[in-house]
Amino acid sequence: MKKQSWKKYSEKKLPFNLLKNKIKKLFKRNAVKEYNTGKIRKKLNVSNSKGQIHEILKILLKENFITITGHGNYVFNGINKAKNRKLPYAGDKKKVFYTGIVDKTKTGAGYIIVKELPYDVYVNNRYMMTAMDGDKVKVELLFSKRGSKNDGRIVEIIKRAKTQFIGTFRNFGNYASVTVTGVKDELEIFIQDYDRENIKGGSKVFAEITEWRGTKNPIPWGRIINSLDDYEQNDIEMKSILINNGFKLEFSEEVLAEADKLPKEITEEEISKRRDFRDTLTITIDPDTAKDFDDALSIRYLDNGNIEVGIHIADVSHYVKPGTELDKEAYDQSTSVYLVDRVDPMLPEILSNELCSLRPDEESLTFSAVFEFNKNLNIVKRWFGKTIIHSDRRFAYEEAQEIMDNNEGDYAKELIQLNTIAKKLRKDRFKKGSIDFNTEEVKFKLDEKGKPIGLYVKERKDAHLLVEDFMLLANKEVAAFIVGKSKAKEIPFVYRVHDLPDPDKLLDFANFAKEFGVKLKLDTPEQVAKSFTELSKRSEEDEALKMLIPLALRTMSKAIYTSDNIGHYGLGFEKYTHFTSPIRRYADVLVHRILEMNLKGTKRVDKAALEDKCRHISEQERKAITAERESIKYKQVEFITDHIGEVFDGVVTGFIAKGMFVEIIESKVEGMVEFNTLDQVYILDESNLKVVGKKDGDVIKIGDKIRIRVKDADLQRRRVDFELAEEGE
Numbered sequence: 001m002k003k004q005s006w007k008k009y010s011e012k013k014l015p016f017n018l019l020k021n022k023i024k025k026l027f028k029r030n031a032v033k034e035y036n037t038g039k040i041r042k043k044l045n046v047s048n049s050k051g052q053i054h055e056i057l058k059i060l061l062k063e064n065f066i067t068i069t070g071h072g073n074y075v076f077n078g079i080n081k082a083k084n085r086k087l088p089y090a091g092d093k094k095k096v097f098y099t100g101i102v103d104k105t106k107t108g109a110g111y112i113i114v115k116e117l118p119y120d121v122y123v124n125n126r127y128m129m130t131a132m133d134g135d136k137v138k139v140e141l142l143f144s145k146r147g148s149k150n151d152g153r154i155v156e157i158i159k160r161a162k163t164q165f166i167g168t169f170r171n172f173g174n175y176a177s178v179t180v181t182g183v184k185d186e187l188e189i190f191i192q193d194y195d196r197e198n199i200k201g202g203s204k205v206f207a208e209i210t211e212w213r214g215t216k217n218p219i220p221w222g223r224i225i226n227s228l229d230d231y232e233q234n235d236i237e238m239k240s241i242l243i244n245n246g247f248k249l250e251f252s253e254e255v256l257a258e259a260d261k262l263p264k265e266i267t268e269e270e271i272s273k274r275r276d277f278r279d280t281l282t283i284t285i286d287p288d289t290a291k292d293f294d295d296a297l298s299i300r301y302l303d304n305g306n307i308e309v310g311i312h313i314a315d316v317s318h319y320v321k322p323g324t325e326l327d328k329e330a331y332d333q334s335t336s337v338y339l340v341d342r343v344d345p346m347l348p349e350i351l352s353n354e355l356c357s358l359r360p361d362e363e364s365l366t367f368s369a370v371f372e373f374n375k376n377l378n379i380v381k382r383w384f385g386k387t388i389i390h391s392d393r394r395f396a397y398e399e400a401q402e403i404m405d406n407n408e409g410d411y412a413k414e415l416i417q418l419n420t421i422a423k424k425l426r427k428d429r430f431k432k433g434s435i436d437f438n439t440e441e442v443k444f445k446l447d448e449k450g451k452p453i454g455l456y457v458k459e460r461k462d463a464h465l466l467v468e469d470f471m472l473l474a475n476k477e478v479a480a481f482i483v484g485k486s487k488a489k490e491i492p493f494v495y496r497v498h499d500l501p502d503p504d505k506l507l508d509f510a511n512f513a514k515e516f517g518v519k520l521k522l523d524t525p526e527q528v529a530k531s532f533t534e535l536s537k538r539s540e541e542d543e544a545l546k547m548l549i550p551l552a553l554r555t556m557s558k559a560i561y562t563s564d565n566i567g568h569y570g571l572g573f574e575k576y577t578h579f580t581s582p583i584r585r586y587a588d589v590l591v592h593r594i595l596e597m598n599l600k601g602t603k604r605v606d607k608a609a610l611e612d613k614c615r616h617i618s619e620q621e622r623k624a625i626t627a628e629r630e631s632i633k634y635k636q637v638e639f640i641t642d643h644i645g646e647v648f649d650g651v652v653t654g655f656i657a658k659g660m661f662v663e664i665i666e667s668k669v670e671g672m673v674e675f676n677t678l679d680q681v682y683i684l685d686e687s688n689l690k691v692v693g694k695k696d697g698d699v700i701k702i703g704d705k706i707r708i709r710v711k712d713a714d715l716q717r718r719r720v721d722f723e724l725a726e727e728g729e
Contacts, residue, residue, distance in 0.1 A: 014048060023060070024065065065077060098139055098141070101135070109128065115615060132184075134619065136158040170201055180207075194223075234341070262319050266365060274365070283411060293359060295314070296312040297310065298389065308372050310370045316347070318386075319356065320589060331616070340444055340631045359394070365388055366389050377421050401462060404463065436533045439549060475580060481595070483575050493610075494591050497576070501555045518538070520535075639667065644710050644712065646710055648664045651704070659674040659675050669720060673721075678724065708723065
């Protein structure tokens with residue numbers, strides 16, 4: 001993955017040669033995109049005349065650096081060095097095909113993620129065939145007169161991401177169907193054979209697509225695996241979210257049998273291979289409801305006056321070996337999925353809650369990162385390796401916080417010392433460019449049946465941050481260790497990377513933030529990071545600025561896994577990986593394996609194969625995030641159904657052509673106020689950050705506070721409708 005280059009927004013009119021170099025970089029960076037003089041001027045944010053830009057384009061044409069397309073635009077004519085071939089461009093008469101993964105949008109269109117291309121291929125809804133989110137497809141590149149908004153069409157579905165779904169059964173007499181609804185995919189599976197006596201219309205069922213019939217417009221046909229009538233509604237909905245996002249509800253018999261055969265006892269032979277921390281004070285700090293504990297901290301005061309801190313991670317790779325059924329299924333899922341009321345684990349319970357859980361008063365096998373801090377709390381020594389620990393105490397976050405606040409309780413001295421070191425790590429991180437986004441996380445109070453009876457925003461105190469900072473330290477230092485060993489020859493590795501913000505989104509956001517009295521400095525990535533951190537701090541004191549935080553986050557790139565290290569912009573780290581959660585992330589399992597291979601020598605894995613795994617893991621992570629958000633949305637809608645007709649204070653959070661999204665300040669429930677319910681037509685600004693009334697010029701912008709009434713709540717569609725409250729309500 002090539003790191004995105006940075007554009008200085010302060011640039012206006014550039015000298016001829018500098019402008020020429022900028023234009024060349026633009027074409028090379030966006031190798032298959034078409035540009036004209038106007039687009040170039042806007043993209044580079046320069047005030048040079050179109051005539052001057054046109055002169056440069058004529059020179060680049062003579063130099064054969066670019067070529068002109070059939071639409072009067074210009075496109076890069078260079079060589080893709082990695083493949084030693086020309087990239088396709090609009091003037092090519094030969095059809096160009098690629099294989100990629102579908103990232104479907106709510107509108108039914110999609111982006112095809114193609115690893116060979118520096119951009120995602122957009123596919124209009126009418127060219128999607130029957131592709132669903134996550135499917136592996138063959139896409140043909142297109143170049144329309146409208147530019148890159150319609151630049152591909154799917155010509156073949158190579159592999160389906162999922163075949164099993166939960167939906168609503170409907171009986172039509174001589175045939176039946178199962179209707180599946182989701183955030184990204186909606187489909188109807190036709191059924192011929194089913195249990196006519198026990199499955200009735202309107203039932204929720206677990207179904208599987210067995211074939212697609214037809215050639216021009218294929219239709220899915222399948223079978224019903226079982227009826228879900230005996231399940232609670234909440235249970236059905238949560239299972240639907242998991243299944244419809246491509247996650248399994250149960251482990252296969254082969255996986256469970258393999259897990260049951262794993263050794264339960266730790267042998268003396270295994271202990272002899274490890275560094276022994278059993279006599280070193282070791283604790284875990286986790287949520288009160290946690291069932292698995294995959295990280296622990298140890299602290300020891302050394303004779304030289306220094307302090308040794310160990311970050312101990314469950315040694316999952318000791319139990320999950322490459323090529324086993326356990327490994328295959330863990331890789332297939334790649335991540336545990338955390339819904340509001342349950343966890344869909346990556347590993348069977350015997351591993352996640354027993355063998356690899358660092359439970360108190362038990363010996364556990366771990367993989368550790370150990371650091372020695374001097375009296376100034378600077379790191380003077382590092383060590384990585386396999387260990388054995390004995391957890392002395394399990395703390396809930398609230399319990400640890402109370403002890404630190406009162407300087408009284410079990411291991412108060414050690415907790416306060418760990419917190420002091422964590423604060424120093426945090427301060428250093430922010431000083432070097434880490435962005436502090438103080439985002440709000442919604443939590444639910446549920447009754448015994450899983451129905452939400454209250455919502456609240458989770459507090460992040462020192463106890464949470466303490467654990468977080470030590471985990472960040474371990475992740476950063478493990479990546480630095482591998483990079484250090486790669487100086488002679490690269491060691492392919494799994495990095496967690498985060499590219500620079502999107503320049504165009506950033507500029508739109510900066511202009512919008514000015515309306516709130518917030519001025520962002522955009523000349524360098526470091527200035528942007530500092531501006532965002534300052535904004536986050538100000539938002540803690542100024543409620544109006546809180547709405548800018550999610551907008552700032554939208555300018556950011558998505559963090560992904562890749563074998564190409566470009567650093568992590570958001571954290572301000574040049575080297576970063578994920579080492580600290582192998583119970584719930586397969587990426588960490590891979591990191592453990594590669595780290596172990598290279599502790600005593602230099603060993604390499606196949607980089608291309610590793611990159612394919614990184615892509616799969618990133619895709620699974622994206623699906624898990626979608627599932628988690630769907631469960632939160634469902635619970636929010638379920639909560640608000642008991643408040644139809646009530647009036648609340650809300651804040652505008654976004655716009656689409658149809659209406660504006662409003663979030664209830666107290667409960668964080670989001671719904672829509674449709675524009676057709678208002679007293680005039682509103683036009684959406686091109687920035688999508690505000691709307692303007694056509695009749696009187698009234699402006700509604702993100703962050704505006706309004707009073708709304710809950711009009712309707714649709715659990716099936718997971719949608720809440722608001723209307724503006726009457727004046728005085």
